[in-house]
Amino acid sequence: MLIYNAEIHTMDRLGVIKDGWIDIQNGKIKNIGSGFLPYDNKNSIDAQGGMLLPGFIDAHTHLGIIENGLDFEGDDCNESTDPFTPQMRAIDGINPFDRCFEEARMRGITATASSPGSANACGGEIAAIKTYGRRIDDMLIRNCGIKFALGENPKNVYNGREETPVTRMAITALIREGLHKARRYTKDMDSYYSDSENYDPPEYDIKCEALMPLLERKVKAFFHCHRADDICTAMRIAKEFSLDAVIIHGTEGYLIADIIAEENIPVICGPLMCDRCKPEMRGLELKNASVLHDSGVKIAICTDHTVTPIQYLPLSAQAAVKGGLKFDDAVKTLTIAPAEILGIDETTGSLTEGKDADIQLYRKGDNPLDLMSEPVLVMINGEICRREV
Template sequence: MLIYNAEIHTMDAQGVIPCGWIETVEGRIKALGEGTPEDIPVDSIDAEGGMLLPGFIDAHTHLGIIEDSLDFEGDDCNESTDPFTPQMRAIDGINPFDRCFEEARMRGITAVASSPGSSNACGGEIAAIKTFGRRIDDMLIKNCGIKFALGENPKNVYNGREETPVTRMAITALIREGLYKARRYVHDMDSYYSDSENYDPPEYDIKCEALMPLLDRKIKAFFHCHRADDICTAMRISKEFGLDPVIVHGTEGQLIADIIAAEGVPVICGPLICDRCKPEMKGLELKNASLLHESGVKIAICTDHTVIPIQYLPLSAQAAVKGGLRFGEALRTLTVCPAEILGIDDVTGSLKEEKDADLQLYRKGDNPLDLMSEPVLVMIGGNICRREL
């Protein structure tokens, strides 16, 4: 497939190609360049000067794991019978036939991170997935991290059950205990493999097994936290155990933006277009993303779907623009930045040779973040999911 006569926003070192073309073969980008190709096959698409950019990525959702129009029957987000459940895997709870996947595709959202919830101090394994497909195994890009939660959510859930944890101290202690056990488990396993005659293998522990890639920094630690003090706790725990952390929400990040920047920790900001529904969100302001970016923090914008319906991801970035974020950077918060934060930038997030053909096209003059704009072409892994030209 060849798309030509397009204003290509590569979100890569090439920047913007004012008038260019892109060729896809077998689901990947084969080549792209400036000008008009000499040979234009009959099945090619004339972009008519429209904006071509990577598909949007929502770096924090509960897409498919909390299903549309259903209550308990379709909510598989929180295994709240145990406050520490790293062994839970989002891919085992996602329904790819949830109609919100279609709504995501129609708005140019080609990939998301679908996460277990924040009822538990540790909720489980996060899946980075494409929004096109019928079987989650085929949609999976990678299992990209472990979800932790600090603050009011675990406190409220377990206080209502009259169980631990009911304080921030207890939440942190549970996380620390689980990580320490996993670190010791790894040590005992290494001892066995290096000297099986003198050491026995540790008894199988599914929780420790789930945390091993985290301790090896093969996947990241995603910390749900709104308050500035909780953000600092997340960074402290990460230092203690050598984790690769990501802050999810970071509502009060603006209060310590310089500290977060100095630690080199990225923040997934959002939801933005919502009410301040609980005390720890009282500091919610549209300028948060802009202030974090200006301080040198890598940011992405998220909907936290189903909190904000996923099709309003571009509008959420537009809200951040109203809060002071530059338009070009807002596009990055939905493309290359979330890809880098999720560790899937080798596959998607920018338009570059050999990457997956995840892209979207808008008519000339349309603003891709505007509420009234919709892509006229959406392609996911080379599959045309929407075409209106």
């Protein structure tokens, strides 16, 4: 399939291609060019001068793991019977038939990270997934990291039960304990593999097994934290265990933007389209994304769906523009930046030869971040999910 006569915003080194065309074959981007078309194709689509973009990526949601229109029956986000659960996997709780997947696709959101919640000091494994499919195994891009939570959420959950943790100290201690155990478990496994005659394998521990890729920096540590002091705690833990860390929310990041930049830790900002619903969010400001970006922090913008419905991801980026972020930078926070932060940029996040054909097209003159704009064409893995051209 050939899409031509488009203004292509590649989000890679090619920048913006005027009068561009893109060749899609077998679900991948085969070629990109401008001007003269390489061949005629009866399946070609005339973009009519519209803006062609990579599909948007929501870097932090609970899509499908908190189902639309259901209460407890459809909420599989938090296994809040144990404050430390790295062995929980989001893919085991996601329902791909939740109607919000379609609402995401219709707004040009082709991929997302669906995460366990923040009731526990460690909630489990985050799944980066496409928003199109019937079986989650086929939608999975990769399991991209482990979710930790600092601050009020674990405090509130376990304080009501008079169980640990009820303080920030205890939350951090639980995380340290789990990581220290996993580090020792890994060392014992290495000893066994290197000399099985003299060493026995440690007793199987599913929690330690889940944390081993994290300690080996094969996946990232995603820390839910809003307050500046909690962000600093996340950075402290990351240093202590040499973790590849990401801050989720980072609501007060603007207070310590220079420190976060110095530590070279990215921030997934959001939700922005919400109220200050709890004390640790009282510092919520639209300028946060702009201040972080201008300080040199890599940022993405998220909805935290279901906190903000996922179809309002572009509007969330528009809110960040109102807070001072430049339009082009805001588009990057929904495309290549979240792909890089989630570790899925080899396959998606930009319109680059060899990547998955995750594409959206807007009519000429439309602002893709505007509330009233909708894509006239959406493709995921080269399959058309929406077409009005």
